[in-house]
Amino acid sequence: MNEARIVLLSGGIGGAKLALGMSRLVNNDNLTIIVNTGDDFDHLGMRICPDLDTMLYTLAGIANSEFGWGRRDETWTFMRVLQSLGGETWFRLGDGDLALHVERTRRLSAGESLSEVTDDIRRRWNIAARITPMSDQYVATRVIASDGEIGFQEYFVKERCAPVIKCLRFAGIEKARPSPDAAKALRAPGLAAIIIAPSNPYLSIDPILAVPGMTAAMRAANAPIIAVTSLIERRAVKGPTAKIMTELGAPPSPFSIVKHYAHLIDGFILDERDAAHADSLGVPVRCTDTLMVTVDDRKRVAQAALDLAADLAERRS
């Protein structure tokens, strides 16, 4: 078992895959996953945290691998009845998924922090790795599209990413602080690596990095910061990364991602299909097959990031 202390920054689906791989390689007591909460929103009176939920479901081994979101063995009676009541059904909520939203909302209303609730849930579900929101303060990613501003889930789910993005803003970010466990993990002595998951850099990672004090804490940790590419041959495995990059004026390429993370990352995991770009990226690179279908795929990508971090640490010393 690798005893390295690791911090992983992650969005939802792709990040959760890497997190699962990482959880099979390192002592999970030493693994902290800082999860994007910019996607969180209030819907039908409930606080919904899609990326945290995907991470919890994935590491608890109860994720729906077919959808990429939600729980396996899910039932859909709630949605069926909600429709008969004329309720809003554009955001699909499974019956079991609802329990997480209802119970978390109840506990937040009772004064618990999102960190505390999340930590309790991951323990109840026997997840050894620490899962923590980027912040306990509410931050809402807002999409400023060519025809007006909309909330992230409206853009992502209701509008299926169709609006052309002009820019993104993270409402409430100025009052956010890194969650206690995020700050603690970045402060802990002997941190071996900070890994940025292959999540959408703009939608999933930028909100984390925008939390005041987050990048300063990452730099102060004095550990190699490694980003994993979210593109394979200029395409995202899932989701609108390439479309959004084009709309924001960044050609969808590994170079654009490295440039986006400039002054922050020390190394980059590139897909082997893009190996020709390795020398032009301006940071130390390791190539591997970054497509994560099986658990072994996930372990391979996680191992590549650990190896590159170890190399970089060795060069420093």
Next chain:
Amino acid sequence: MNEARIVLLSGGIGGAKLALGMSRLVNNDNLTIIVNTGDDFDHLGMRICPDLDTMLYTLAGIANSEFGWGRRDETWTFMRVLQSLGGETWFRLGDGDLALHVERTRRLSAGESLSEVTDDIRRRWNIAARITPMSDQYVATRVIASDGEIGFQEYFVKERCAPVIKCLRFAGIEKARPSPDAAKALRAPGLAAIIIAPSNPYLSIDPILAVPGMTAAMRAANAPIIAVTSLIERRAVKGPTAKIMTELGAPPSPFSIVKHYAHLIDGFILDERDAAHADSLGVPVRCTDTLMVTVDDRKRVAQAALDLAADLAERRS
């Protein structure tokens, strides 16, 4: 089709049975059901209205006839996951049932009245009879038991009616007013009968009668007021009526029920098994088999109440 204008006062299960029978006998455009909301409570962040729900499910033909509460074809994934989260599971919420609570809570929070929400739901579910809460103001039935005061659902569901009741109070009742549809139905010209369903007089009917202005409006309607017995041979068909009557010092008998409704009712539907008491009750009585198992049973009891009301109206004229 009987074109009589009818108002029915009702609690949950027993009252809903009578309401279903009545809905098969009269023009439903002329039928208004005023439902107890003293059992309503807030649970897991949702407003739950057990008696309204039972009435809606029953008249929509989707009630769970086995349980006597909730929906048929229900699934229970939510409760299973809630349990894994350490949530409160003493009040059982089916997945489809949840949709009603979530959507109603959302609409109440958005500023709609309980009347408006209820009326919209019954229309969506093709219920022709008007179903209205006793009041749009929140009233909470509180049980003052020998070992302290508890909420109604705690008493009824969590404690399974075990505590000994000293008395009941209806918190918030002083600010309640009859719901607009309740007031309108009682004011409508040509009301043929006001029928008090065979619900628990203390737990289900008293909260309705305690709404300021309700009994005055009932009397002013100048229609026969008929109560249907909730006891057969001194026992309740379902629920704690007999136990509560004993605890409150009223022997569980038809006489006690009539006495309880004294100065209000003009007639009483007695179970035929208790016919020997008919002459001692001090009000006009009609006897029938009040056990309602089949739809025909329900129609029979409803018909008895309509017939007695017609007799009394004829005597008046």
